[in-house]
Amino acid sequence: MEVESALEGLLATFPELKLHAGKGVVVCSLSHHEMPGRAEVVRAYVDGKKFRTLKAEKDFDFGRLQPYIIPSRKRKRQLFCALTNRYMNRKPAEVELHLKGKRYRRALDNYNAGRLSLFEERFGKKWPAGNTAAVGNKEEEMEGERKEEGNDRDEEEKEEISELPPVSTMKSRRVVHHGVRRKGVELSRCSGPPTKRRQLHAVSGLKHNRAKHEL
Template sequence: MDEPPSDVLAFLRQHPSLRLLPNTRKVRCSLTGHELPCRLPELQEYTRGKKYQRLSGSFSNFDYAAFEPHIVPSTKNRHQLFCKLTLRHINKSPEHVLRHTQGRRYQRALHQYEECQKQGVEYVPACLL
């Protein structure tokens, strides 16, 4: 396979979610799973699209691992997160995660969890009592 043009390679460096597939002339988007031909006009059109803009803007710079011990990916709903303290599903968007973690229910559950850790008692969410 020959190397893609330099303008395409420069465009791919600007968009880290777009990956050049080996041994093919295609590019795959890691956010959506779309495969595109390795041509600059198609790549530019795709990155100007609404779905790519929405996914790249919200997920690229937000770190969900900061909430990791208590908020984990849901096993039942792939597109959501699950809070182990409140036993609630949360949409996988930065606004929803921040709103949940700053809310009264989560803060109260986090305080109870920390108290249980200090006393050496296993934490049981309030809704299971």
């Protein structure tokens, strides 16, 4: 009788649990998990991480966050923030962390001031046409990345040229190219970056011209 009383207390505390008297099992409506109808088993289940997480998600009022945070139509198990254009898991702790973040608060201030419009969840690669500020920021970011990549390539080419030895120090020997014996610089099929290949070809051409005059 004591066990039945403890089990009844648990069922009254957690309405998500239902007792199937005919089967003698308790079923959780959140996870559809079945367990023996014994108080110690049910207590261990409700104290577990899985049940506590599911219950927290059920009790959390996600509706109060609309229209800023809405259920995602693209990712069924996630939420979409229309202010920051970000996705997040449908977990109260993660949502609360997002609400306290600087990005969300700054976007909310800009929206209230009329400087930002809500994002629409996009299913392709195009940005929403109405949000010109977001498009402009994205284009500026991409342009900055292209400039940085160009500067990096220029620096790499300068380093490659500076690493080449002077022409006078290059070793010369007889090489055979397409059946013609000529004097030139030994090349391993012109391997290396384009800038280095062009300089090596130029040096080889000078050596070849000198060899013609010597013959």
